[in-house]
Amino acid sequence: MAGILVFALIIAGIAVGHARAAMQSARQDAAAAEIRILDPVVAAYGLDNAGFTGMTASALERDYGARFDNTTRGTLQITAASSSGYCIQIRDGAWYAAQQGPSAPIETSQTAICR
Numbered sequence: 001m002a003g004i005l006v007f008a009l010i011i012a013g014i015a016v017g018h019a020r021a022a023m024q025s026a027r028q029d030a031a032a033a034e035i036r037i038l039d040p041v042v043a044a045y046g047l048d049n050a051g052f053t054g055m056t057a058s059a060l061e062r063d064y065g066a067r068f069d070n071t072t073r074g075t076l077q078i079t080a081a082s083s084s085g086y087c088i089q090i091r092d093g094a095w096y097a098a099q100q101g102p103s104a105p106i107e108t109s110q111t112a113i114c115r
Helices: 002-048 057-064 070-075
Strands: 077-079 087-092 095-099 106-109
Touching (some): 002 095, 070 087
Antiparallel strands (some): 087 095
16 A cells, blocks of 8 residues: 555656646746737837837837736836847746847747846
């Protein structure tokens, strides 16, 4: 009987580990998706303003219809906004996703990307 209990605990431990890994992967994907969703809004801002200088989350909401829930609003950062580029970053759980300019790929990391 004790052997069966030990076996069940081992299986349960493995299942918990897989569930945690799946959750982390989902958060990483969610953070990257949020950056992808913002791409057309950020592009429109750049076209209308001859670049990205002055781009803020508030401006994207007010002038371009971007909608941020409280969680996103609390983790969204826009830095290095200039005439030719920007760094926009969102955190979802332990994962950060960012894009460093209009043609740059979306990066994910467990540490901040935009500084």
